[in-house]
Amino acid sequence: MEVLERGVELCPPRMRQTDPMATSSRPSSYHYVVDEPLLRTIAAEIQAAIPGAQVRLFGSRARGTERPDSDLDLLVTVPDEWLACHSRFVETDALGWKLAHHRLPIELLLFSASEVEERQHGRINVIAEAFRYGRQLEPLEALHGAG
Numbered sequence: 001m002e003v004l005e006r007g008v009e010l011c012p013p014r015m016r017q018t019d020p021m022a023t024s025s026r027p028s029s030y031h032y033v034v035d036e037p038l039l040r041t042i043a044a045e046i047q048a049a050i051p052g053a054q055v056r057l058f059g060s061r062a063r064g065t066e067r068p069d070s071d072l073d074l075l076v077t078v079p080d081e082w083l084a085c086h087s088r089f090v091e092t093d094a095l096g097w098k099l100a101h102h103r104l105p106i107e108l109l110l111f112s113a114s115e116v117e118e119r120q121h122g123r124i125n126v127i128a129e130a131f132r133y134g135r136q137l138e139p140l141e142a143l144h145g146a147g
Helices: 036-049 080-084 088-102 113-119 126-133
Strands: 054-058 072-078 106-112 135-137
Touching: 036 054, 036 072, 036 088, 036 135, 054 126, 072 080, 072 113, 072 126, 080 106, 088 106, 106 113, 106 126, 113 126
Parallel strands: 072 106
Antiparallel strands: 054 072, 054 135
């Protein structure tokens, strides 16, 4: 430990639990209730915005290892023709805004059907993980338009 003039010590400050930058094992105060009807509603809203889209849940909520504050990881697979005419980034942002009324963190990954087909059997990539540990979400019929 270095000592400056007048006995002032130079050492890094210790992080305390009260320090907002300290890592904490305390749980978040957020608690998101995510049940099957909500998942199906979100899938229907995505499919209403993007005809022909398929929605797949993956990540901790699909594996059953989520915490109360875990986000929702969704792989959205769209027809190649649709993505050829739309910007992946603009559409992902627009979907995020459309789903914001649910007031929970949603991570959307948007890929074309051919991209998904090419990568779903890979060893290490997010699409392969979504197929290995995730599941397809079926929309709520009432929102999807089927009678």
